[in-house]
Amino acid sequence: MDMFERCTSRARALWRAKRKGCKAKSLWGFENWPREEQEAHHIAREKYGAATMLVPVSMHRELTRRQIEEHPPEGPDPSSPHECKGRLALGIADILECLADALREIGERRIAAAAGGSCALDESADIPEELAGLLRLASGRLMEIALSRILDLKE
Secondary structure, X not given: OOHXXXXXXXXXXXXXXXXXXXXXXXXXXXXXXXXXXXXXXXXXXXXXXXXXXXXXXXXXXXXXXXXXXXXXXXXXXXXXXXXXXXXXXXXXXXXXXXHHHHHHHHHHHHHHXXXXXXXXXXXXXXXXXHHHHHHHHHHHHHHHHHHHHHOXXXX
């Protein structure tokens, strides 16, 4: 899937969500995270690897949608090391995109607060604790997975 097809797939997913009455600003549903439970997400899909991380339900839905709609079709041998590591790399890339979108939202929120005359880091520009926590956890977990599994580094 090229970049244009990926953007089109995401635009269609957001359109479908809005048609169902979802008021989320993004496919990640950042605004719902404080009220949501967390679920274990298989980063490469369960049949391709055991690496998991806890993520909010709305993030899990979007990550799973990307695995189904945007990742390449399944190969003939799910146990192939190339297939497993390739799917793990795509899963990590999806999570990093979520983190990049979260950082973009934080930056935009802070700049909007500054444009509104705020000089202090008040609540209007505050980073939700759930988002900050996920950034910390995901960064550490992804580095651990990337270093040990994708790059084949031995401890």
